[in-house]
Amino acid sequence: MPPQKLDPETIADSNSGSRPGHLRVLLVEDNPDDAFLLERHLRRNGFSLDLTRVETASEMLRALDPPNVPDIIIADYNLPKFSGPAALQLIKSSGADIPFIMMSGAISEETAVESMRAGAQDYVTKQNLARLVPILDRELREASARRKKVQAEEALEASQARFHRLVEAMPLGLLIGDATDRIVYANGAVERLLGYSNGSMLSGDITLDSICPTLRAAYNEDLGNTNSFAAAPFETACVTANGTQIEVLLGVALLNPEAAPADRQIAAFIADLTLQKKSEEVLRRTEKLAVAGRLAASIAHEINNPLEAITNCLYLVGKTELPPDARTYLALAQDELDRVAQITVQTLRFYRRSTHAADTNLHDLIETVAALLGSRMNRQRITLVRKFGEIPPIFAHDGEIRQVLANLVGNAIDALPNGGVITLRTGLSRDWKTGRTGIRISVADDGTGMSQATLNRIFEPFFSTKGITGTGLGLWVSREIIDKHKGTLRARSRERREGCPGGTVFSLFIPSELAEAELADVPVKN
Known part of the structure; x- marks a missing residue:
């Protein structure tokens, strides 16, 4: 059957109101008169559009190239060098999500159903072109909804990827466990801090309780029977892969407080306190050394007074008549006393701090x-x-x-x-x-x-x-x-x-x- 032309007398305005936006239409049609009548019909019904007509597969492929990707495709079922089904297959092979409307002068119900099963959104006959406008309205709405859904999913995936990178890069260890203490997530900081491999933690052999023995008690005390979702951080010890313990600051949070107790997940935030504790120990020991130094300086200062008295006494004794042996011992005592005095002076000088x-x-x-x-x-x-x-x-x-x-x-x-x-x-x-x-x-x-x-x-x-x-x-x-x-x-x-x-x-x-x-x-x- 030869293709039928659009009948201007049968084209009725189904909606004379204006429509916002600009519509790019790709029309697979070999008859320029039918293309003109179709474009006029759409404009009369409020569409502002750019219409591109193609007759072959190569022309259609060029029309699909960015940036002029069409918003909708309308294809005549029969063309001398091309066809609607071939155009449909081409668009499906490209992976593009563009609404596709099959159009024909005469199309059987079986052919229409077959076209829709093949992927066409709808079909319309050239004798009943009035159906085209509501079909376009519907398909454009649904296409817009699909695009927004895809954009939302992509944005969600991007957000999740950014959050995952953030969690993996942060210096705090993060463990997430279920109600049975089974670990369902561990970030890279936990591996670096505690030495467990990610696989061993997620295998079920290692539990939250085996890594942080005090975590469950803190959860039960602060979160188990309340509506709170986070407990105040506290200092405790975590067990490393080699069995040693390190001091940490542990924070506990309930990720889904609205869930039933058996379905709740716990997050544990772990901050390494090793360097802080070492610094505190250095400070304590330094203070002890400083106290010892001040005490030594004080003792040296107090010794100076009796040393001065003894020196004076030896001087007076030296002025008296003494046997040679006694004078020898007196000189030796004076030398040793001078040495003690020098030691006290050096001690005072050593521990005297300049400001x-x-x-x-x-x-x-x-x-x-x-x-x-x-x-x-x-x-x-x-x-x-x-x-x-x-x-x-x-x-x-x-x-x-x-x-x-x-x-x-x-x-x-x-x-x-x-x-x-x-x-x-x-x-x-x-x-x-x-x-x-x-x-x-x-x-x-x-x-x-x-x-x-x-x-x-x-x-x-x-x-x-x-x-x-x-x-x-x-x-x-x-x-x-x-x-x-x-x-x-x-x-x-x-x-x-x-x-x-x-x-x-x-x-x-x-x-x-x-x-x-x-x-x-x-x-x-x-």
Whole structure:
């Protein structure tokens, strides 16, 4: 049957009202007269439109290219070089969601049903074109609803992806469990913090209770019988994969309080308190050391009064007639008394804290430390070698620099239990990394040295090689002090082996503007 043309007499206006928006129509039609009548019919019914007519598959494919993708496709069932069913198959193969209306001059009910089963949204005959307008209204509404649904789903997926990235990247550990304590979600921070693999946590072998034994009790107490959805965070311990416990700040939240108790999910937020607890311990130990220092200074101050009286008494005794032996003993007593007086003066000077930085003579500080630790070195048969260069004063807190020097010399003494040599060296220097000028002090011993593993950790808080006698704070505090003075503290060490001497050198660099002129012509050296 030849294709039938649109009859202008049968085209009735089904809606003369205006319609908002602009409609892009792709018309698969070989008859330009029918295309004209169709366009006029749509415009009369309030559509503002751009109509593109195609007759072949290649023309249709070009018309589907962005940015002019049509809002709706109307296709004649029979064309000389193309067909409505072929056009329908083409649009379905492209994956585009565009409403498709089949149109024909004469189409049987079976053919219409077959077209709709193939994917067409509806069909209309050229003799009853009045049906086209309500069909377009309906399909455009439904297409718009589908697009909005897809956009909403895509926005939801994007939001969920952003939230998932946020949760995975945050430093807080997040565990979600069901009413039976089975873990249903664990973020990456839990793996990093506790050491469990994600697979082991989700397998059911590891439960919320096995990781955080106090979590369920906190939930039952604060959330189990109330309408609250979050409990106040509290400090507790969590069990790691290797069985050890770490201190954490734990927050508990109920994700679905409206659900039945058997269907509720619990979220546990875990913050690692290890560094905070270490810092608190450092503060406590530092305060204890400060108290001990103040006590030592107070005792030294109190000793000065009786020492002065004893000195005066010895002076008066020395003015009397005494046998030679007695005078010899008197001189020995005077020498020992002078040594005690010197120790008290050095102790007072050592623990006296300056409140402000000032020009400080490093050699005087070194001598103070040497005098304070001299008896230890004598007992252990340690020789102290001084190799002092010409150096200007440094602008520093003398009490803090004295503390650093005492830590370094004290460690060198500990490294030489059977005697040895400690070398103290000072001189002008230039930092090889930054080019800054300043003063370098090195403290070297010829002890057994340290392994590379030990050397890598010596500046960590609480790391000590001295067992229970060491606090593990000396070098850590020393580096903090030198950092505050914009300087550097580094260490090199070599373990003693057969035929190869060992030892350790600590190099302390403190910037000094006064050294700039004296080092103006000195090249940077490593």
